[in-house]
Amino acid sequence: MKHFHRSARTAFAAVGLTAAAVLMAGCSTVGSAAPAAEDDGTFTVGFAVGGQPDADWQELQGDVAAGLAEQRGWGFVELSNDNSEATATKNADIFIQKGVDVVMMFNGQPSANPVIAKKYEEAGIPVITFDIAQEGWYFVGIDNAAAGTEGGTKLGELAKSEWDCDVDLVISAEGTSAGQINEWRTGNAREAVKTVCPDIPEDAYVSYEADGNLTTSLANAPGVFAAHPDAKNILVVGINDQAVVGALQAATQLGRDASIMGWGQDGGLITGDNVDPNLVGSVMYFLEGYPAFAYQIADEIEAGNAPAVKDTGADPAVKVTPCPVTAADAAAIPGIEDRVSQLADAPEGTTEYDLFCKA
Numbered sequence: 060m061k062h063f064h065r066s067a068r069t070a071f072a073a074v075g076l077t078a079a080a081v082l083m084a085g086c087s088t089v090g091s092a093a094p095a096a097e098d099d100g101t102f103t104v105g106f107a108v109g110g111q112p113d114a115d116w117q118e119l120q121g122d123v124a125a126g127l128a129e130q131r132g133w134g135f136v137e138l139s140n141d142n143s144e145a146t147a148t149k150n151a152d153i154f155i156q157k158g159v160d161v162v163m164m165f166n167g168q169p170s171a172n173p174v175i176a177k178k179y180e181e182a183g184i185p186v187i188t189f190d191i192a193q194e195g196w197y198f199v200g201i202d203n204a205a206a207g208t209e210g211g212t213k214l215g216e217l218a219k220s221e222w223d224c225d226v227d228l229v230i231s232a233e234g235t236s237a238g239q240i241n242e243w244r245t246g247n248a249r250e251a252v253k254t255v256c257p258d259i260p261e262d263a264y265v266s267y268e269a270d271g272n273l274t275t276s277l278a279n280a281p282g283v284f285a286a287h288p289d290a291k292n293i294l295v296v297g298i299n300d301q302a303v304v305g306a307l308q309a310a311t312q313l314g315r316d317a318s319i320m321g322w323g324q325d326g327g328l329i330t331g332d333n334v335d336p337n338l339v340g341s342v343m344y345f346l347e348g349y350p351a352f353a354y355q356i357a358d359e360i361e362a363g364n365a366p367a368v369k370d371t372g373a374d375p376a377v378k379v380t381p382c383p384v385t386a387a388d389a390a391a392i393p394g395i396e397d398r399v400s401q402l403a404d405a406p407e408g409t410t411e412y413d414l415f416c417k418a
Contacts, residue, residue, distance in 0.1 A: 101132075102131075102133045102134065103158065104124065104128050104135050104136070104159060104162075104163060105164075106124045106137045107154075107163070107164035108121045108138075108165065109139075109142060110141035110142045110143070111142040111167050111272065112142070113273050115327075115395055116347040116395060117165060120165065123350040123402070124353070124354075126403065127350055133361070136153075136154065136159055138150045140164065142168060142272070143168060144170060147175060148174055151175045151178045155178060155184065160360070161184065162187070163350065163353045163357070164186070165188070165190065166188070170236055173193070175193075176194065176195055180195060185197065185368075187357070190344075191237055192370055192371050192372055196368070197366075197369065197376040197377075198371060198375040199349060199375065199377045199379070200375060200378070201380075202372075202380065204372070206324060206342045206344070207248045208251045209251075209383045210244075210296065210340070210383055211252045211322070212254070213383050214248070214251075214296060214321075215254065215294075217322075218252070221320075226256060226263060226292050226293070226294055227287070227290035227291050229252055229259060229294045229296070230266070230295045231246075231249050231264070231265070231266040231295075231297065232295060232297030232302035233268055233269060233298060233302075234298035234302060236270065236271075239372065240372060244297075244324045245266075248297075263290075265286070267279050267282065267283050269297055269298065269302035270302075271301060272305075273305045273308075275305070276297070276303075276304070277305040277306075277309050280305055280310075281309050281312075283306075284309065295307060295321035296322060297321075297323065298324060299323060300324065300328035300329060300341055304323065304335045307335045307338060310337070311335075321335075322338075322339060322340045322342075323338055323341035323342070325341065325342070325343070326341045326343030326382070327341075331394050340384060340386055342381045343381070343416065344382075345382070345416075348399075352377040379410075380416075398411055401414055402414065
């Protein structure tokens with residue numbers, strides 16, 4: 060199996076680049092390998108990366124997806140949603156114009172999804188969505204309910220061992236636009252803390268909008284700390300690592316980080332060189348490896364045996380197993396580039412959970 064690195068994709072991505080450039084003017088384009096002729100019979104994948112800042116896994120999802128398409132001799136068109144409703148909607152028009160046969164994507168601004176879904180339905184193009192459900196799209200993602208519960212339980216257990224559950228404030232860094240996904244991840248984490256430490260007062264639980272984005276979280280979190288000036292022992296849960304780390308960084312800037320612990324979701328900021336010391340753990344999803352699951356569905360579609368659509372996190376097309384890790388556990392897991400490389404060399408059917416969580 061070939062490595063899924065951008066340097067190995069250069070020649071492949073050059074195919075059809077000139078023809079694609081006109082269509083993609085004004086949109087953020089990570090790469091393109093779609094055939095120049097849209098009706099030559101080549102099965103083509105349209106892949107939209109999320110385009111959120113500080114999220115290396117999103118770009119690497121595109122690398123993995125491109126490598127898997129190349130192995131199959133399929134066409135491939137990659138765009139970035141730029142974390143923008145308008146761009147995601149425009150990208151749908153481009154994929155339709157290019158005549159792709161299936162679309163895979165992560166869209167961190169899901170309020171645009173109903174409009175996008177209507178476009179794809181009218182074009183007859185099936186869609187595989189990562190971690191954020193949309194009616195009519197194949198859902199590939201983490202067991203969000205279990206991930207929230209496992210993360211909150213681990214954080215509660217740390218609060219019990221470190222502070223004897225003497226907690227002054229439990230902050231929920233919400234991503235309300237994600238709807239039920241936010242309730243499962245953030246809400247279940249919050250409820251799990253209550254289960255482990257049932258005597259924390261109800262008024263110690265507060266929420267704010269983080270939007271799943273470090274910048275937004277960092278901007279909005281100070282208001283929470285200002286409203287609770289006497290809180291010392293503080294816990295933070297949230298929809299993803301960026302949301303949680305935003306609160307942790309705000310605490311540091313305000314000098315409120317003497318006794319604070321956060322547990323993230325998705326594992327995006329728990330490995331590598333830029334881990335916040337107060338991020339004591341996360342639930343790793345190994346997000347960069349999601350395309351390997353999506354191609355299981357695409358293979359069936361290409362063979363003319365499209366499976367029935369399963370479009371909810373409760374009954375997904377492919378369910379990814381969560382992997383809760385402490386910061387110490389995460390330090391022993393290879394960085395994201397190495398994980399992608401090892402996945403590329405692993406036997407077919409191997410997942411990153413198999414490679415890094417079970418061990």
